[in-house]
Each structure stands twice: as C-alpha cells, then as structure tokens.
Amino acid sequence: VVGLRNRRIFFANGAVEKVFGWKPNEIIGKSTRIFYRTEEEFEEIANIFYPILEKENTYSYEFPCMRRDGKEIMCHVSASVIGGRMKDRTIVVMYEDITESKKIEDNLRISEEKYFDLYQNAPVGYCSFTKDGTIVDMNRTFVKMLGYQDYKYEEINKLNILEVVEDKGKEILSKSINNEDIEDLECSLKRRDGSILPLLFSSSAVFDKDGNFVKSRSIVKDISARIEYRKRLEKVLGEWKATFDAMPCGVILVSSDMSILRVNKYISDFYGMDYKDIVGKKYYTFLYRKEEPYKACPFLKSMVTHKDEAIEYFCDKLSKYLMIQSTPIYKESEDIDAGVITIVDITDLKNKEKKLVDSRDAFFNILKDLGSSYKELEILFDGLVRAFVNAIDAKSPWTKGHSDRVTDYSIAIAKELGFGEDKLRDLKNAALLHDIGKIGTYDIILDKPLKLTPEEYYLINQHPIKGEEILKPIKQLEHLLPVIRHHHERFDGKGYPDGLKGDEIPLMARIICVADSFDSITSDRPYRNAAIKEYAIYELKRCIGTQFDPEVVQAFLRV
Structure with missing residues (x-):
C-alpha cells in the first residue's frame, strides 16, 4: 500500500485482497484506518512509526489489524519512505499476515515454558557431568538436594560428581565413560552443609559422532523417606520375630500349596533343625514324614470347612504326642491364602492318660486335672490370637487368666x-x-510387690501403645487397634495414652476398661490381695462418669 503523509491510499497491490479482503480499487483514496481495529490503535501505530521514519528510511513492527469482514489478524508491518522532507514523502507500507505463524510461535513458547518448568521442578533431580566429572547442568530439584536455594552461588558451578557422591562417584564416572548404563544405584550425596542424603542414581552416556564421551544424562531420586521406612520396618519385624519366637508353643505358617513359609524358634528347637532347613519344605513331608498330603491333616480340613481344625498325632521320630491345630488365613476374596499351624507337645498329658487307664483309683483322682488341662489346650488351639494370650500369661503368674476373664466380662x-x-x-x-x-x-x-517409681509407672503406661505397634502389621486386626490403644482412657479424659474422653473413646475400649478394672480389683496382685466382689462393684459405681461410661457400668451390673 502506497500512501501520502496524510495516510490516504493512492496505490494497493493485488495481495491486499488476500490479506484484508478489500479489492485494490475499493481502497484507493481511503484512509489506512480501515486496516485497524480501533481509532486508538490507528493513532498508536502512527505514534510508533512516524517519529522513527523522520530519521530512518525503514522500520518494521508487529501489530494487530482487522480484515474487511471484521476478523482480527496479526500483521508484520514494514514501512519505507520515498522523498526528501517528511511532509513531502510518500510512504510504502507492506502488511504480512503472520496470524498462523504467531500462533505456532506462541504455542512453541508455551510448550518450551512447560517443558522447562517440568524439568526444573520435577520430583527427581537431573544433572549432567563431563569426562572429568564436572557437573555442567542440573535442575532446580537437584540444586535443592545439594542444599542450595538457587543457582546464585559461585561454588555451584565448580561441583564435581567425584566430590558430591563420595562413596560411588568413581564407579558412576567410570561406567558412564565406558557406556555402561547405571540403574538405581544406591549411593550417598554430600550436601552443602556436610550432611548426607541417600539417593538412587541412574545414568546413561551421550557420545559424539566419533564415539567420544560428551556428557552423562543422570537422574537422582531422594530415598531418605524409603530408608527411614526400611529402618522402621526392620524394627517392627524384629519385634514381631521376638514375639513370634517367644511363644510357648510351636507355630508354622503354611501357604495354600502346603509349603512352609515360616516357623518360630520353638519349632527349630523342638525338631533340632535350623530354620533355613525347614522353610520351603512341604508341610506334610516335614511334620508327618509323608510324600503326599496326610488325609487327616487339620489344614486340609480347614481348607474345606473354613474353620479351625485340630488332631492328636503321634510323631514316631520324636516319640512325642502332639496336638496340631490349623487356623485358616483368608485373602480379600475370602479364599484361603495360608494357614497358621499350632503345635503343642501333649506327651505328658497322654502319659497321664495311660496311667489313668492302668489305675482306676488314680484315674478318678486326676480326672479333674486332666479335664482342666485339656480345656486349656483347647484355648491354645484357637489360633494365633490364643498363642498371643498365652505369651502374655507367661509373663507373670499374677496376670495368668486375666485376659480370659476380661474377655468373658466384656x-x-x-x-x-x-x-x-x-x-x-x-x-x-x-x-x-x-x-x-x-x-x-x-x-x-x-511382679514388683512395692509401689512403682514414676519411671516404672511410665513404662507400664506404655503397654497400650506397645500393643498397638505389635499388632499393626496384622491387617485383619487393623480395625481393632484403636480399642487396644485406648482401653485405659477415662470417661472424663484423664486416662492414657491420649487423654480421650466420652464418646471419643471407642465403645469396645470403654467396655474392656470396665471389665479390666473389675478383674484387677478382684484378683491378687503382687502389691495387694484380691478384694471381694461387693467392693469391686462399689468402686465401679463410685467412678461412674469419671473413670467409666455410665451406660457400660449399668449393663455390667445387670448381668
């Protein structure tokens, strides 16, 4: 478009129709205002171009324009002047529609910004290092791993992989130069303040066309949380193993295909075999010395009945009578996934039974003892829960039978x-x-007969928390953990360990609290003799609304 200083058009080429939708002869004599969206923008571009064109012959600028049909477009506007003084000059203006290319350019810029943001703030660190180990590139995540807040420190540009990864730096550099990929190598990162951050390091190498090492491409993951979780898990597993091994009976964990997954110390000692020599064997081969599943095996029966099953079995190799009980463990689908096999040596009981047969008088004298002992064995065979209870009872003669009585009252x-x-x-x-x-x-x-010291009282008060921690790995008991933790809370909020009150305390915990208190009052303790039942009832009534839930106490009194 060619115009005079007054911005009237006196020439336009054929491309004007393609760009603006006007035929050339339609715009001759018109103002270039028809190419712009508003009067303000028409004046704005004049204020941009004319001061420059007073001094320069040409100038270019990107500016929004408008077609004849009202469609907005972005144009690259280039102007040149012909003539002497500005007022006598003719202005030649070229309009190039760059709308689509501008969109592509904007999309590319946005994409680059997103990529850069993703690279900088990724949940893992990225870095590259050269042949001598100098770190030449790193994202913001890796910078923070190193203990820096940003890139403004001079020393950050002098870091070397051999220095920041002291324990495995040489191995990482050597493998990278030799084109060996590194995947999840556990190592330690030395941070700016000297502290150590555990990492997983993965890396691959970049080579030029001549096969020369250029740099690495490395990913680092902070695994400090994983390491901490591993330590906690090892601690819990250690506590579980100690509990498992302390059980006063044999326990075998068996998979659904009857392979032995785990045994406690009692089993190893009882059979005189190392733990590693037992795990992996078929349950029926180890226990019954048979090449095929034993038809009378209680685990086989449990898989059919979905109930606890038990048998008496005489072991020829050990010359022992055993009571073997199976408790099924279920998958989420309610199919049996495994079984807990409890084994108790009942040889002494069987010998007593034989003596009773041989002597009628002796039989009548010890019949009650045998019946009582047999009932205790049946309780043992209630599965893993029963084994835990016996382990508690074994701690002290003062607590024996306490769990069963509290259960009955509850x-x-x-x-x-x-x-x-x-x-x-x-x-x-x-x-x-x-x-x-x-x-x-x-x-x-x-077992202490005297008053406990504050330190001893504190240790005793930790047992609800300890109980919760011990049972936490057993998913089937997960919903009971609050009951275990809070059975010593008081209704008025003055109990332990968390000071819950009223309905904040699980109802089952409130029930066990009443049952536990009644049994404690009416049972002998190392520091006092048992009180009579009437006194215990008096105490329950006296502490209604303070220590105990009124509704629970009333229900207890009714029964």
Whole structure:
C-alpha cells in the first residue's frame, strides 16, 4: 500500500485482497484506518512509526489489524519512505499476515515454558557431568538436594560428581565413560552443609559422532523417606520375630500349596533343625514324614470347612504326642491364602492318660486335672490370637487368666448392650489381646510387690501403645487397634495414652476398661490381695462418669 503523509491510499497491490479482503480499487483514496481495529490503535501505530521514519528510511513492527469482514489478524508491518522532507514523502507500507505463524510461535513458547518448568521442578533431580566429572547442568530439584536455594552461588558451578557422591562417584564416572548404563544405584550425596542424603542414581552416556564421551544424562531420586521406612520396618519385624519366637508353643505358617513359609524358634528347637532347613519344605513331608498330603491333616480340613481344625498325632521320630491345630488365613476374596499351624507337645498329658487307664483309683483322682488341662489346650488351639494370650500369661503368674476373664466380662456386657455376632467376635479378639503390649514390659515391674517409681509407672503406661505397634502389621486386626490403644482412657479424659474422653473413646475400649478394672480389683496382685466382689462393684459405681461410661457400668451390673 502506497500512501501520502496524510495516510490516504493512492496505490494497493493485488495481495491486499488476500490479506484484508478489500479489492485494490475499493481502497484507493481511503484512509489506512480501515486496516485497524480501533481509532486508538490507528493513532498508536502512527505514534510508533512516524517519529522513527523522520530519521530512518525503514522500520518494521508487529501489530494487530482487522480484515474487511471484521476478523482480527496479526500483521508484520514494514514501512519505507520515498522523498526528501517528511511532509513531502510518500510512504510504502507492506502488511504480512503472520496470524498462523504467531500462533505456532506462541504455542512453541508455551510448550518450551512447560517443558522447562517440568524439568526444573520435577520430583527427581537431573544433572549432567563431563569426562572429568564436572557437573555442567542440573535442575532446580537437584540444586535443592545439594542444599542450595538457587543457582546464585559461585561454588555451584565448580561441583564435581567425584566430590558430591563420595562413596560411588568413581564407579558412576567410570561406567558412564565406558557406556555402561547405571540403574538405581544406591549411593550417598554430600550436601552443602556436610550432611548426607541417600539417593538412587541412574545414568546413561551421550557420545559424539566419533564415539567420544560428551556428557552423562543422570537422574537422582531422594530415598531418605524409603530408608527411614526400611529402618522402621526392620524394627517392627524384629519385634514381631521376638514375639513370634517367644511363644510357648510351636507355630508354622503354611501357604495354600502346603509349603512352609515360616516357623518360630520353638519349632527349630523342638525338631533340632535350623530354620533355613525347614522353610520351603512341604508341610506334610516335614511334620508327618509323608510324600503326599496326610488325609487327616487339620489344614486340609480347614481348607474345606473354613474353620479351625485340630488332631492328636503321634510323631514316631520324636516319640512325642502332639496336638496340631490349623487356623485358616483368608485373602480379600475370602479364599484361603495360608494357614497358621499350632503345635503343642501333649506327651505328658497322654502319659497321664495311660496311667489313668492302668489305675482306676488314680484315674478318678486326676480326672479333674486332666479335664482342666485339656480345656486349656483347647484355648491354645484357637489360633494365633490364643498363642498371643498365652505369651502374655507367661509373663507373670499374677496376670495368668486375666485376659480370659476380661474377655468373658466384656462379652457379657456387649450382649446386654445388643452387640451382633460380628461385633462380639471383634470384641472377643480385642479383649484377649488388650494387654499384648505387656510382652515388652520387664517381668520385675509386673511382679514388683512395692509401689512403682514414676519411671516404672511410665513404662507400664506404655503397654497400650506397645500393643498397638505389635499388632499393626496384622491387617485383619487393623480395625481393632484403636480399642487396644485406648482401653485405659477415662470417661472424663484423664486416662492414657491420649487423654480421650466420652464418646471419643471407642465403645469396645470403654467396655474392656470396665471389665479390666473389675478383674484387677478382684484378683491378687503382687502389691495387694484380691478384694471381694461387693467392693469391686462399689468402686465401679463410685467412678461412674469419671473413670467409666455410665451406660457400660449399668449393663455390667445387670448381668
């Protein structure tokens, strides 16, 4: 478009129609205002171009324009002047429609910004280093891993992989130069303040066309949380193993294909075999000395009945009578995934039984003892929960039978309160296991006849927390953990460990609290003799609303 100083058009080429939709002859004599969206923008571009064109012959600028049909476009506007003084000059203006290319350019810029942001703030660190180990590139995540806040420090440009990864730096550099990929190499990063950050390091090399090493492309992951979790897991597993091995009976964990997954120390000692020599064997080969599954095996029966099953078995190799019980473990789909096999040596009981047969008088004299012992064995065979209870009872003669009595009282209260079968089953397990945390309490404290010191009292008060920690890995008991933790909370909020009050305390915990207190008052303790039942009832009534839930105490009194 060619115009005069007054911005009137006196020439336009054919491309004007393509760019603006006007035919050349339609715009001759018109103002170039028709190419712009508003009067303000028409004046704005004049203010941009004319001062420059007073001094220069040409100038270019990107500016929004408008077609004849009202469609907005972006143009690259180039102007040149012809003539002497500015007022006599003719202005030649070229308009190039760059709308599409501008969109592409903007999209590319946005894409680059997103990529750069993703690179800089990725959840993993990125870095590259040269043949001598000098780190030449790193993202913001890696900078923060090193202990820097940004790139403004001079020393950050002098870092070397051999210095920041002291333990594995040489190995990383050597493998990279030799074109060996590194994947999840565990190493330690030395941070700016001298502290150590555990990492997983992965890297590949970049070579030029002549095969010369140019740089590495490396990814680093902070695994400090993973390391901490690993330590905690090892601690829990250690505690579980100690508990498992301390059980006063043999326990074998068997998979659904009857392979032995785990045994406790009792089994290793009882059979005189190393743990590693037992795990992996077929259960029926190890226990029954048979090449095929033993038809009378209680685990086989459990897989059919989905119930606990038990048998008496005479082991020829050991010349021992054994009581073997199987408790099924279920998958989420309710299929049996494994089984817990409990083994108790009942040889002494069987010998007593034989003597009774041989002597009628002796039989009548010890019949009660045998019946009582047999009932205790049946309790042992209730599965892993029962094994835990026996382990608690074994801690001290003063606590023997306490868990069973608390369970009986708790079930009676719950039935009075209208609990269904499922809740009764949960309450039974929770009541049996409420003192499992005392496994980690010193016997000398449990058996102490004198008043406890503050330190000893603190250790005793830790047993609900310890119990929760011990049972936490067992998913099937996960919903009972709050009951175990809070069975010593008080209704007025003055209990332990968390000071919950009222309905904040799980109902099952409130029930066990009443049952536990009643049994404690009416049982002998190393520091006092048992009180009579009437006194215990008096105490329960006296502490209604402070220590105990009124509704639970009333239900207890009714039954």
